[in-house]
């Protein structure tokens with residue numbers, strides 16, 4: 001039985017004051033919610049502060065990226081061991097913003113996946129097609145290629161205990177979410193694609209939906225059998241909206 005996971009990706013937002021305020025508000029809103037994993041990924045510079053602010057709560061710390069190298073002369077980078085050291089668990093990799101603005105390839109992202117697994121951290125692998133690819137009917141082919149980069153190098157077993165976030169690029173930050181039926185079809189395709197190699201691994205892997213999830217549309221998305229929670233951008237910066245999304249996931253999957 002899979003448990004849903006709702007994770008907030010704060011992206012490039014926040015400051016010392018906001019980290020404390022938002023976490024305090026989330027703790028108050030979510031203290032009694034059960035049946036749904038909750039994680040937040042603040043910017044790396046605030047991870048230690050966030051860990052301290054989360055102490056004793058059930059909200060888990062995550063991060064937005066990791067370097068593929070373990071240590072050494074890689075100016076500006078953060079390693080998997082460093083993330084682990086400061087208490088982060090769920091690590092987003094392959095986000096479309098990193099694929100686009102930092103030219104990250106499927107191969108590099110697969111390497112990051114392996115580095116996280118080796119460190120005992122949980123990769124949250126973002127995949128998804130662009131608007132043009134969607135229009136061209138290439139959604140499944142794009143998702144398969146992005147998954148295959150990991151499957152062909154690390155095998156299906158790498159997805160044991162891992163998280164996949166299906167984030168259609170055209171839905172990110174646009175206010176135009178995929179419909180529940182659209183997202184479900186792709187989530188099922190993703191699970192079936194992994195099941196071709198290992199059915200048990202496919203059955204347990206958490207597949208989040210991401211892209212303009214908000215307090216108004218979350219509940220309907222979570223009614224779909226293969227949508228196991230959400231990776232939330234903009235709405236994760238507002239405690240009340242994020243709490244509504246978490247509660248919707250907990251209720252839908254109870």
Ligand SMILES: O=C(CO)COP(=O)(O)O
Pocket residue numbers: 009095167171172173174175210211212213231232233234235
């Ligand atoms: O990119 C996202 C989460 O990683 C989604 O962002 P929005 O929820 O702001 O569309």
